[in-house]
Amino acid sequence: GAVVSQHPSWVICKSGTSVKIECRSLDFQATTMFWYRQFPKQSLMLMATSNEGSKATYEQGVEKDKFLINHASLTLSTLTVTSAHPEDSSFYICSARDSGGGRTDTQYFGPGTRLTVL
Amino acid sequence: KQEVTQIPAALSVPEGENLVLNCSFTDSAIYNLQWFRQDPGKGLTSLLLIQSSQREQTSGRLNASLDKSSGRSTLYIAASQPGDSATYLCAVGGSNYKLTFGKGTLLTVNP
Numbered sequence: 622g623a624v625v626s627q628h629p630s631w632v633i634c635k636s637g638t639s640v641k642i643e644c645r646s647l648d649f650q651a652t653t654m655f656w657y658r659q660f661p662k663q664s665l666m667l668m669a670t671s672n673e674g675s676k677a678t679y680e681q682g683v684e685k686d687k688f689l690i691n692h693a694s695l696t697l698s699t700l701t702v703t704s705a706h707p708e709d710s711s712f713y714i715c716s717a718r719d720s721g722g723g724r725t726d727t728q729y730f731g732p733g734t735r736l737t738v739l
Numbered sequence: 740k741q742e743v744t745q746i747p748a749a750l751s752v753p754e755g756e757n758l759v760l761n762c763s764f765t766d767s768a769i770y771n772l773q774w775f776r777q778d779p780g781k782g783l784t785s786l787l788l789i790q791s792s793q794r795e796q797t798s799g800r801l802n803a804s805l806d807k808s809s810g811r812s813t814l815y816i817a818a819s820q821p822g823d824s825a826t827y828l829c830a831v832g833g834s835n836y837k838l839t840f841g842k843g844t845l846l847t848v849n850p
Binding site: 627653655662663664665666667670712714716718727728729730731732733735 | 743775780781782783784785788828830835836837838839840841842843
């Protein structure tokens with residue numbers, strides 16, 4: 622089955638630093654990937670849609686200059702949290718839509734990245 | 740704006756029991772509805788995907804129904820097992836493949 626990986630699985634950083642999270646589709650091509658954030662006991666909230674070869678589309682209330690998204694290839698999207706603050710601590714999950722398969726509605730989710738900002 | 744509500748927020752049942760998880764959504768103009776499973780600290784596993792034109796989907800002991808006009812979906816789990824313990828998330832698919840999630844139902848199946 623389709624697999625999506627995320628790296629790192631967890632990261633601890635100091636306030637003010639930047640952190641990059643990678644999302645890869647391992648056995649399929651994904652022209653569209655999605656980035657979600659999940660706070661404890663809350664639902665996943667869509668942050669942005671990552672489009673290969675073009676700018677990401679951000680949801681209302683998400684700062685595009687703080688959460689930089691780059692979709693450089695058909696199998697890789699990165700999310701960079703710039704100047705991280707403790708309130709950015711969360712579980713970040715990506716998903717990828719298989720752009721080549723028949724089940725185009727299916728999104729495959731990565732295992733998530735736990736970010737803790739001290 | 741689409742809103743997804745899941746009831747109950749938590750459920751504890753003895754092993755072997757059949758159970759139903761509920762999901763409701765405010766905007767019936769959906770493309771599909773998905774049920775996911777999330778284990779603690781982990782990502783999501785897709786369980787069932789129902790297209791807007793479908794009424795139900797089945798996979799093993801799982802059966803999901805969709806009533807788009809009333810904005811409701813149910814996930815039926817038959818003969819529950821301790822390994823079914825997890826958080827179950829309902830997500831509604833809208834335009835541009837965006838998903839709106841509910842907060843989930845935390846299921847505990849006791850041996």
